[in-house]
Amino acid sequence: MLWGLRPLEPKAAYGLAVDLLQRQIHSGLLLPQERLPAERQLSDKFGISRVTLREALRVLETNQYISVRRGAQGGAFVSDQDRLSQLARRRISRAPAASMRVVEYLVVNQTAAARFAARRRGPAELKKMREALALMRNADDAPRRKQAETLFLLAVADGAQNALLSRGVEDALAELFLPFETAPEAQSVAETVAVYQRLHDALDAENLDDVEGAMDVLNARLWGAIRRITRSAA
Amino acid sequence: MLWGLRPLEPKAAYGLAVDLLQRQIHSGLLLPQERLPAERQLSDKFGISRVTLREALRVLETNQYISVRRGAQGGAFVSDQDRLSQLARRRISRAPAASMRVVEYLVVNQTAAARFAARRRGPAELKKMREALALMRNADDAPRRKQAETLFLLAVADGAQNALLSRGVEDALAELFLPFETAPEAQSVAETVAVYQRLHDALDAENLDDVEGAMDVLNARLWGAIRRITRSAA
DNA sequence: TTTCATGGATCAGAAACTAAACCATTGCGG
DNA sequence: CCGCAATGGTTTAGTTTCTGATCCATGAAA
Numbered sequence: 001m002l003w004g005l006r007p008l009e010p011k012a013a014y015g016l017a018v019d020l021l022q023r024q025i026h027s028g029l030l031l032p033q034e035r036l037p038a039e040r041q042l043s044d045k046f047g048i049s050r051v052t053l054r055e056a057l058r059v060l061e062t063n064q065y066i067s068v069r070r071g072a073q074g075g076a077f078v079s080d081q082d083r084l085s086q087l088a089r090r091r092i093s094r095a096p097a098a099s100m101r102v103v104e105y106l107v108v109n110q111t112a113a114a115r116f117a118a119r120r121r122g123p124a125e126l127k128k129m130r131e132a133l134a135l136m137r138n139a140d141d142a143p144r145r146k147q148a149e150t151l152f153l154l155a156v157a158d159g160a161q162n163a164l165l166s167r168g169v170e171d172a173l174a175e176l177f178l179p180f181e182t183a184p185e186a187q188s189v190a191e192t193v194a195v196y197q198r199l200h201d202a203l204d205a206e207n208l209d210d211v212e213g214a215m216d217v218l219n220a221r222l223w224g225a226i227r228r229i230t231r232s233a234a
Numbered sequence: 235m236l237w238g239l240r241p242l243e244p245k246a247a248y249g250l251a252v253d254l255l256q257r258q259i260h261s262g263l264l265l266p267q268e269r270l271p272a273e274r275q276l277s278d279k280f281g282i283s284r285v286t287l288r289e290a291l292r293v294l295e296t297n298q299y300i301s302v303r304r305g306a307q308g309g310a311f312v313s314d315q316d317r318l319s320q321l322a323r324r325r326i327s328r329a330p331a332a333s334m335r336v337v338e339y340l341v342v343n344q345t346a347a348a349r350f351a352a353r354r355r356g357p358a359e360l361k362k363m364r365e366a367l368a369l370m371r372n373a374d375d376a377p378r379r380k381q382a383e384t385l386f387l388l389a390v391a392d393g394a395q396n397a398l399l400s401r402g403v404e405d406a407l408a409e410l411f412l413p414f415e416t417a418p419e420a421q422s423v424a425e426t427v428a429v430y431q432r433l434h435d436a437l438d439a440e441n442l443d444d445v446e447g448a449m450d451v452l453n454a455r456l457w458g459a460i461r462r463i464t465r466s467a468a
Numbered sequence: 469t470t471t472c473a474t475g476g477a478t479c480a481g482a483a484a485c486t487a488a489a490c491c492a493t494t495g496c497g498g
Numbered sequence: 499c500c501g502c503a504a505t506g507g508t509t510t511a512g513t514t515t516c517t518g519a520t521c522c523a524t525g526a527a528a
Contacts, residue, residue, distance in 0.1 A: 002270065003263050007281030008251060010516095013244040013485070020242070029237050036236065038505065047241030049486045054507085071494030072504045105398035108346040116338070163332075164339035164409075168402060175398075244485095247516070272474065283517045288476085304475045305525030 013048050017056035020046075023174035025065055025078060028146035032084055036066070036076040063087075081143055085179035089229065092177070096230040099176065103226050106172035107219045109165055110153065111212075114199070117159030118211045121203050128155035129200045136193050142180035145189065152196055159203065178225060192221070247282050251290035254280075257408035259299055259312060260322075262380035266315040266414075270300070273310075297321075315377055319413035323463065326411070330464040333410065337460050340406035341453045343399055344387065345446075348433070351393030352445045355437050362389035363434045370427050376414035379423065386430050393437065412459060426455070 011019075024030040036042060043053040057076050060066045064083060066076045078084070092099045117125070132152035139145045150173055157169035195217050202210035245253075258264040270276060277287040291310050294300045298317060300310045312318070326333045351359070366386035373379045384407055391403035429451050436444035 001263070001265075001268070003258060005279040007279070008247055008254070010247040010250055011245065013242055016242040016244055024237060029235070031235075034235070040505090045239040045241070051487090051508095052485060057506095068506070069494090070492075070506045072502090073495055074493080074505050076506090101396045101398060104350070104396055105402070108342065108399070109402075112342040162335040162338055164335060164406065165342070168339070168343075172398070274474090285477095285518090286516055289516095291475095302475070303525090304523075306471085306473050307526055308474050308524075310475090 014052050014055035014059070017046055017048065017053055018059045021056065021060060022063075022065060025084065026088075026175070026177035027150045027170075027173040028143065029150055030078050031143045031147060032078055032081040034078045036078070038075060081141075081180055085182075088177045088179035092179075092226075092229055099226060099230070102172055102175045103222060106169065106176065107222065109168040109172065110157065111215050111219065113157045113160040113162070113165045113169055114203070114211050114215045115160075115208065116162060116165070117156050117203055118206055118208045120161045121156075121159030122161075125155050125159040126200070126204055128152075128158070129196075129203070133193070133196055133200060136196065142182075142184055145184075145192075146178075146180060149192075149196070152200075156199070156203070179229065181225075195221075248286050248289035248293070251280055251282065251287055252293045255290070255294060256297075256299060259318065260409070260411035261384045261404075261407040262377065263384055264312050265377045265381060266312055266318055268312045270310040270312070315375075315414055319416075322411045322413035326413075326460075326463055333460060333464070336406055336409045337456060340403065340410065341456065343402040343406065344391065345449050345453065347391045347394040347396070347399045347403055348437070348445050348449045349394075349442065350396060350399070351390050351437055352440055352442045354395045355390075355393030356395075359389050359393040360434070360438055362386075362392070363430075363437070367427070367430055367434060370430065376416075376418055379418075379426075380412075380414060383426075383430070386434075390433070390437070413463065415459075429455075 021030070021036075030036075037045070039050050039053055039057070043050040046053060057066065057068060060076075061068055064079055064087060066078055068074075068076045079087075129152055132148045132155060135151065136145055136148035139148055153173065154166075154170060157166045160166065195214055199211065199214035199218070201207075202214055255264070255270075264270075271279070273284050273287055273291070277284040280287060291300065291302060294310075295302055298313055298321060300312055302308075302310045313321075363386055366382045366389060369385065370379055370382035373382055387407065388400075388404060391400045394400065429448055433445065433448035433452070435441075436448055
């Protein structure tokens with residue numbers, strides 16, 4: 001018997017572009033106020049026409065993810081930190097339970113990926129982790145720290161050499177859209193960096209116990225963050 | 235910075251229909267030789283035109299997933315058991331490593347889902363599991379047993395009340411496409427049913443230890459199955 | 469043999485997308 | 499101050515995909 005017959009929902013090309021850009025903003029890969037490539041270049045990269053790309057930009061602008069300015073030095077700019085944090089909080093408080101489930105999924109797949117990565121990570125992934133660590137140390141604001149964390153976690157996921165797990169982690173990070181940390185204390189930041197460093201070292205040394213220990217700390221911090229937000233929103 | 239800029243790949247409507255039907259054949263929900271609904275009805279359910287649906291059927295026919303017959307009592311019929319098993323083996327032996335990774339992903343998410351389900355499963359999911367068990371007991375051939383197993387596992391995944399985990403399990407089951415068991419011994423079949431029964435009982439009783447025990451057995455059987463296939467293919 | 473539910477084929481029109489041009493705005497260097 | 503050059507904004511003609519409808523062809527069952 002055929003199961004779950006529901007109308008198909010073909011995604012228009014402009015919708016795919018919206019999703020891709022939105023996901024990168026959610027996961028922090030695109031920084032606040034960052035300028036996107038010119039329309040002609042972006043549409044080229046995406047393999048879609050400029051008209052279609054512009055539809056996508058219009059949607060993102062409407063949803064306050066970007067703003068578009070004309071003229072030389074114009075272009076599409078990611079919204080600023082406060083606006084994005086506001087969007088993130090709104091998204092979470094609209095459906096707090098859903099965000100908890102995303103964290104659940106992220107923790108499950110991220111932890112599994114890290115365990116596999118302890119055996120399978122290659123030099124390329126370790127290098128990406130070190131680069132992310134360097135970014136994290138040099139970062140002087142919350143967005144750059146978030147970006148570096150995302151890059152680190154994606155590198156760990158890639159280390160598992162399992163495309164489905166990588167996609168799962170990527171999806172979860174894109175779905176989450178946590179607001180930027182407020183009032184970052186120097187000590188807390190240093191502690192976070194230390195945990196990622198510990199995870200890198202454990203993966204480098206193929207020390208499974210330490211990998212799990214570091215992941216437990218990261219997962220606990222993640223749960224703490226999401227709980228803090230859902231509480232303050234209530 | 236923008237990361238991973240690649241050409242977008244808009245999926246045409248007919249492609250979505252192909253995927254949906256192919257996935258249900260892979261996971262065993264659609265039985266061999268089963269007749270699909272008439273084109274006019276199917277296109278209606280999918281919310282696409284009949285012409286577009288027919289494109290999808292043509293693709294599936296080309297790939298030997300179905301065959302189409304004309305006339306009264308005609309229609310699109312899922313290929314027979316041997317043909318499907320052949321397709322499945324071919325798919326696995328083309329990329330054995332990929333199939334192992336799918337199993338990995340399935341085990342990770344299925345196990346996590348079962349753990350959550352131990353606390354969250356509702357009466358609806360328990361009922362679906364019992365119905366699947368009944369199907370499994372009454373099944374007198376491999377396809378029906380596979381169908382019942384899939385239905386049971388999907389019910390467990392739903393019990394976790396986490397849409398992302400459910401989707402992960404569903405994706406993995408659809409991606410796997412295991413051939414039907416050959417030479418089924420009555421004892422082995424009875425043992426399998428017993429394990430699913432044990433999993434149901436454990437979920438019903440919220441007995442987490444027993445849930446994990448049953449899942450371990452199921453996961454081990456899954457690993458055994460995929461290893462047996464990849465070996466015989468080599 | 470007739471019936472009729474089914475797949476097969478065709479066509480006009482709608483919707484999405486493309487390619488290419490041209491216009492409007494604006495910062496920057498001369 | 500002006501004009502260049504890079505950018506977004508707009509228009510148009512044409513292609514591709516999908517739709518909705520109609521009619522034809524087949525073949526099992528009554």
